[in-house]
Amino acid sequence: MAAPGTRQAPSDADDALDTLAVRSDGARDPRSVNQRARDEDPWARYRDDGIGAPLERRPVLVLNDVTKRYPNGREALRDVDLSIPEGDFVFLVGASGAGKSTLMKLLIRDELATQGEVLLDGEDLARLPRRKVPQVRRKIGIVFQDYKLLPTKTVRENVAFALEVTGTPRGRIGPAVERALRLVGLTLQAEQFPRQLSGGEQQRTAIARALVHDPRIVIADEPTGNLDPLISWEIIQLLLRINELGVTVLMATHDADVVTALRRRVVALEEGRVIRDEVGGGYHRRG
Numbered sequence: 469m470a471a472p473g474t475r476q477a478p479s480d481a482d483d484a485l486d487t488l489a490v491r492s493d494g495a496r497d498p499r500s501v502n503q504r505a506r507d508e509d510p511w512a513r514y515r516d517d518g519i520g521a522p523l524e525r526r527p528v529l530v531l532n533d534v535t536k537r538y539p540n541g542r543e544a545l546r547d548v549d550l551s552i553p554e555g556d557f558v559f560l561v562g563a564s565g566a567g568k569s570t571l572m573k574l575l576i577r578d579e580l581a582t583q584g585e586v587l588l589d590g591e592d593l594a595r596l597p598r599r600k601v602p603q604v605r606r607k608i609g610i611v612f613q614d615y616k617l618l619p620t621k622t623v624r625e626n627v628a629f630a631l632e633v634t635g636t637p638r639g640r641i642g643p644a645v646e647r648a649l650r651l652v653g654l655t656l657q658a659e660q661f662p663r664q665l666s667g668g669e670q671q672r673t674a675i676a677r678a679l680v681h682d683p684r685i686v687i688a689d690e691p692t693g694n695l696d697p698l699i700s701w702e703i704i705q706l707l708l709r710i711n712e713l714g715v716t717v718l719m720a721t722h723d724a725d726v727v728t729a730l731r732r733r734v735v736a737l738e739e740g741r742v743i744r745d746e747v748g749g750g751y752h753r754r755g
């Protein structure tokens with residue numbers, strides 16, 4: 469079965485549109501236009517077909533038969549298969565202890581899978597040479613429930629710090645920070661310290677920090693867990709806007725109202741297993 473949110477790969481019937489395949493030297497290329505494109509560019513079928521809808525969105529995150537057993541023997545994830553195409557907005561739900569944070573830790577290589585593979589942008593995280601880890605991690609922006617801001621740095625400095633530690637040239641830091649702060653609506657609070665911000669503003673700072681690298685995917689582990697319902701909605705709206713800009717979003721949450729209202733893709737975990745994966749699902753199982 470195709471993963472929810474993806475389409476079937478284009479059929480060979482597409483190859484019927486083939487008669488224009490002429491090589492640059494003028495000779496007829498026996499391959500079809502589509503086949504030639506696929507041979508030259510394996511990702512071609514995932515790209516826009518020029519008419520409108522993408523043929524098939526490329527999976528940015530893939531878990532193949534993943535089991536995670538912690539050293540104390542606790543199995544936090546069992547036989548998890550998951551494919552998240554670029555541009556998806558996915559809610560990860562499940563009771564406390566179901567394995568949501570563990571799954572996210574695997575995605576940022578904070579933990580390694582005991583079995584199976586975790587692919588980020590086609591790269592197997594377990595096989596990644598150590599020197600490539602920072603580069604791959606930068607494809608992900610992370611947002612936590614407790615914000616994890618540095619208390620002695622201002623909003624601007626907190627966001628800039630994420631670029632400084634990765635050796636981004638000074639001249640690029642300023643404009644990137646401005647852009648991220650504008651996106652989350654914190655330009656006016658840029659010189660304030662975390663203790664001078666509301667919870668919602670602190671979380672928006674954390675989101676700006678997650679975005680400043682221009683990540684492909686944002687992972688948010690219960691980002692609204694410490695916020696009241698109104699502010700939670702603002703944070704969700706912000707994540708939706710970021711998703712509209714093309715960033716894939718995976719959000720773990722206990723917020724049933726939000727999940728049910730938004731009708732996005734919902735992946736539900738129970739005791740480490742995926743028990744439900746549906747587009748347009750509610751927080752709770754139907755029926």
Ligand SMILES: Nc1ncnc2c1ncn2[C@@H]1O[C@H](COP(=O)(O)OP(=O)(O)OP(=O)(O)O)[C@@H](O)[C@H]1O
Pocket residue numbers: 538539540542543544562563564565566567568569570571
């Ligand atoms: N470092 C660890 N060592 C041993 N067991 C762990 C470790 N981290 C998590 N676990 C266990 O793995 C299971 C899944 O934990 P996880 O934190 O992934 O759950 P969760 O779905 O994020 O829960 P919550 O909604 O409470 O945040 C739990 O039983 C937990 O006790």
Ligand SMILES: [Mg+2]
Pocket residue numbers: 568569570689
């Ligand atoms: Mg958790």
